[in-house]
Amino acid sequence: MLTIKDLFDLDHTIAKDYLAQFTYPWEALAGIKDFILSVGPTLEDYDEVSPQVWVHKTATVAPTAFLGGPCIIGPETEVRHCAFIRGSALVGAGCVVGNSVELKNVILFDGVQTPHYNYVGDSILGYKSHMGAGSITSNVKSDKLPVVVRCGDERIDTGRKKVGAMLGDFVEVGCNSVLNPGSVIGRHSIIYPTSCVRGVLAENSIHKNDGTVLSRK
Template sequence: MYTIHDLYDLDHTLAKDYLAQFTYPWEALKGIKDFIIALGETLDKNEYEEVSEHVWVHKSATVFSSAYLGAPCIIGPRTEVRQCAFIRGSALVGADCVVGNSTELKNVILFDHVQTPHYNYVGDSILGYYSHTGAGAITSNVKSDKKLIVIHNGDEQIETGLKKIGAMLGDYVEVGCNSVLNPGTVIGRHSNVYPTSCVRGVIPEASIFKNDGTIIKKR
């Protein structure tokens, strides 16, 4: 329930071939920067403008003047990067996305139609097709003890060997306002997270995560 195949329809991202190399989504995090630079060099210059070194913006995208685009990054067609958004770099943002006011992105892949619209932090994460984070929802990507991150799925524990992993959101995931997704959180497709939740571990697809930690299947 937590492989790339389980979580994502790869037809909705320019990272399709890149992600297809891996079994688990967090395995792709280390190479996002180099992948974006290589991909950017192949983009159609009639469609994308390299506005600064290794920063490519589709000509149909809207980027507000107060937004910061750090290299490398790619902003896809019809995407909006709104006021005071802070893209630190290593960000592939797909088509028809929203990167909202005061939202920060770092080392991420956002599939098409992803919305991070209000005061979000998304770091070392992959957000699937049509996933959405409510206002103030954040991905926590480093443990407080700075130890390597382990993916917890009930009694199963998967050693990642990585110090930084945010959240892996499957397609059509909805995260409620002011929720915290702890390091190594994996949320299956079509699942919902209640507002103000503190989420950790693997949440099965088509589930509802309540803010007391209870998980129920959708009817």
């Protein structure tokens, strides 16, 4: 349940071939910037609105939003008032990057919504996943040691000090939830509002805000 194949339908991102090189999604984090720089100049129907910032002609970007390069903003995507894209952000088609949302070193698959006051850093959000208002990905441990992904008794050292969350396709994250460093959320799972999530949540699960986990099946 931890691999890219387990979590994502790669047909819903222009990073398909890039991601297919890796087994685990966090392995792709180191190369997001270089991937954007390599593919950006080749894109059709995009305008390079500032150096290394490519925005599709059908995307809508509020004049108060900040787009830091390198980044790609896909077709029909809406970047709203005061969004802050710090760079190394690949935002797919039909996405919402909302009011006061901050993105850094991320891949957002098509249809992802981060609409209100979200921080998403060093993370990958799968097709049509949704972050409720105020929910964030925490990407650095308090002890600043490399992030370890924990799945039952299995421990995988990512070798990175900054790893946020890996959200599978169709994941719903409730308002004001915190996804701790190295969280992996399986496809079609739901996280209740105000939850504090650690480790791995299997696909088709419900994570309640008291930590209880139920199956949706």
